[in-house]
Amino acid sequence: MPLFKRQILVALFLIGLSLAAQAQPLRIVSEAWAPYIYEENGELRGLDYDTAHIVLQRLGVEAEWQLLPWKRCLAALEQGQADAILDIFRTEERQATIVFPDEPMSQVEFVLFYAKARPYPYQRLKDLQGLKVGVSAGYWYANPEFRESELFTREPAPSHAANFGKLLRDRVDLVINDKRGGHFLIAQMGLDDAIAHHPRVVSRDALYLGLRRDAGLAPLAQRFSQALRRFKREPAYAALIARYSAQRAAPPTADLR
Numbered sequence: 155m156p157l158f159k160r161q162i163l164v165a166l167f168l169i170g171l172s173l174a175a176q177a178q179p180l181r182i183v184s185e186a187w188a189p190y191i192y193e194e195n196g197e198l199r200g201l202d203y204d205t206a207h208i209v210l211q212r213l214g215v216e217a218e219w220q221l222l223p224w225k226r227c228l229a230a231l232e233q234g235q236a237d238a239i240l241d242i243f244r245t246e247e248r249q250a251t252i253v254f255p256d257e258p259m260s261q262v263e264f265v266l267f268y269a270k271a272r273p274y275p276y277q278r279l280k281d282l283q284g285l286k287v288g289v290s291a292g293y294w295y296a297n298p299e300f301r302e303s304e305l306f307t308r309e310p311a312p313s314h315a316a317n318f319g320k321l322l323r324d325r326v327d328l329v330i331n332d333k334r335g336g337h338f339l340i341a342q343m344g345l346d347d348a349i350a351h352h353p354r355v356v357s358r359d360a361l362y363l364g365l366r367r368d369a370g371l372a373p374l375a376q377r378f379s380q381a382l383r384r385f386k387r388e389p390a391y392a393a394l395i396a397r398y399s400a401q402r403a404a405p406p407t408a409d410l411r
């Protein structure tokens with residue numbers, strides 16, 4: 155076969171593979187973190203889930219969603235078992251393997267929650283000396299002083315609900331969580347009268363839809379960012395924010411022991 159014809163056949167074959175790949179649903183993983191993404195009555199919902207779902211639909215992108223523990227989400231993306239991960243923080247290290255759209259899904263503020271029966275004071279990092287702080291396994295905290303400090307002990311939990319359960323049982327002294335997400339979960343668990351948060355913000359960060367870099371999804375990241383920015387200017391997005399600021403989810407099924 156002449157070289158020219160072979161080159162045409164190879165090009166057509168590669169185009170076919172590309173089209174086939176584009177026809178596959180985008181596999182997205184995330185950890186349940188109300189009110190951003192969670193499951194209720196067998197259906198996914200949440201501020202960032204609903205937003206991403208609407209934006210992807212507008213882009214004509216079909217998606218398959220799966221909730222997993224956070225460390226398994228990261229492993230699935232690394233091993234090529236997922237194409238994207240919802241509500242991940244952007245770090246310099248992660249940008250080597252993950253493409254981040256310019257526009258974030260949400261902005262978050264991390265604060266320290268305490269049991270009202272044991273209101274440990276917190277104004278500065280030194281106030282945490284000798285304490286045990288409940289953290290989320292695999293999470294990255296933007297404040298380097300908090301992240302690297304040896305003044306206190308960090309104790310991970312399998313879920314956000316488990317962290318608050320440990321707080322009530324005096325197994326940790328404080329819990330760090332996003333202010334909006336933490337209060338949503340506290341209300342969901344019926345613990346408004348038992349848990350509060352210190353007003354001082356430990357760190358601020360942004361949540362993104364991260365796309366696997368080696369999957370050739372950089373163009374989608376750019377399109378997603380533009381469409382997300384447009385959607386945020388619509389009344390429909392304001393309605394989502396209002397809904398998830400007031401709504402309480404179904405009681406969690408996580409083990410609180």
